[in-house]
């Protein structure tokens with residue numbers, strides 16, 4: 001494969017490159033440690049090795065398997081299984097990435113080391129931090145207790161909670177009321193909650209048609225693909241979905257299953273509460289925006305606070321119009337990998353990165369819609385901004401887009417994990 005790495009920057013997720021063998025026996029020219037093997041971290045680990053196999057790359061991930069949030073709403077709806085969204089990390093070995101299964105417990109910027117739960121420390125020349133999000137359970141009184149009891153789930157990190165919420169939905173009686181609580185933006189995957197509501201409503205329509213699904217949205221309006229979701233709901237689920245804006249969760253009473261909202265108290269048989277979010281906790285010392293997110297230089301994804309440390313994915317404070325998505329994290333990873341290689345080898349950094357995003361959402365078991373955008377460095381504003389006229393949304397939902405959505409998932413899994 002002779003194409004240069006610059007060829008691929010911003011080109012999306014559909015390029016799964018042939019693997020480069022590790023440079024056997026030779027001393028690496030530099031060491032990169034990547035914290036977190038999700039959409040951002042796994043992509044960065046793979047692409048650094050792919051583009052410069054002289055660099056040693058160690059990826060530290062706490063989980064044994066990669067479980068994809070994209071497509072996980074279909075597991076809740078019963079049209080996919082958790083196995084369908086669960087992938088191994090073994091493909092990264094082909095690129096010479098060392099995958100360490102452990103919890104990173106501390107980042108030591110002075111010694112340039114990350115500390116692991118088992119006690120070992122990993123030295124680095126450059127560090128990539130990609131921990132995704134963590135939840136702010138303490139922000140809503142009663143939520144931490146409800147969550148730890150296992151009765152109220154978020155299922156906003158795909159895995160055991162996805163399976164458990166599916167079981168709760170199956171156990172809900174026909175005629176039961178199910179409520180989804182959405183936090184104020186920004187949160188991971190802006191259209192995700194509306195996709196979740198749509199596909200669960202489809203399940204209710206088939207399996208328990210007297211049930212209701214109430215969306216309690218803390219935001220004043222749908223934050224993504226508004227017209228397309230509203231049309232799907234009124235065409236397909238007019239007696240099932242009810243949408244309530246300005247319904248921020250203030251407190252949760254787990255004893256009575258009552259959500260205290262700003263305007264009223266709301267009782268349901270089953271709640272799915274998506275909590276307010278922040279950068280993954282290991283990134284805490286890097287947080288510089290609103291006490292929640294990590295500010296970065298979008299030319300390199302280097303932290304605004306600590307030189308030599310690059311932060312990618314959902315943990316970053318987004319540029320204007322930039323969603324917290326798997327596709328975007330994958331693009332962050334490619335820009336950051338290119339910069340890390342340049343900075344380690346003395347090559348010039350690409351000062352004009354371009355990133356792209358397409359988010360598909362299912363609105364039924366087969367039909368989907370999309371939103372797409374292109375984001376380009378703007379020297380005057382010193383950030384990346386959406387390119388006018390380069391994006392947009394579907395004109396209408398279709399089964400063809402449903403096929404594209406599944407193909408997109410297969411492509412990005414291959415691009416991310418090898």
Ligand SMILES: Cc1cc2nc3c(=O)[nH]c(=O)nc-3n(C[C@H](O)[C@H](O)[C@H](O)COP(=O)(O)OP(=O)(O)OC[C@H]3O[C@@H](n4cnc5c(N)ncnc54)[C@H](O)[C@@H]3O)c2cc1C
Pocket residue numbers: 035036037038039040041060061062063068069070071072073102103104105130131132133155156157158188189192280281282312313314315324325326327328329358359360361
């Ligand atoms: C229901 C749902 C549907 C979605 N659908 C889409 C979609 O259709 N398209 C799309 O583009 N995006 C979608 N998203 C969003 C997407 O999942 C996220 O934007 C993406 O996962 C962000 O990637 P990331 O690498 O920042 O974080 P993650 O993918 O969450 O990866 C972070 C990783 O870091 C690990 N980690 C964290 N801290 C530590 C530590 N201290 N030590 C070791 N490991 C650690 C975690 O275990 C995790 O594996 C969806 C999200 C949800 C919830």
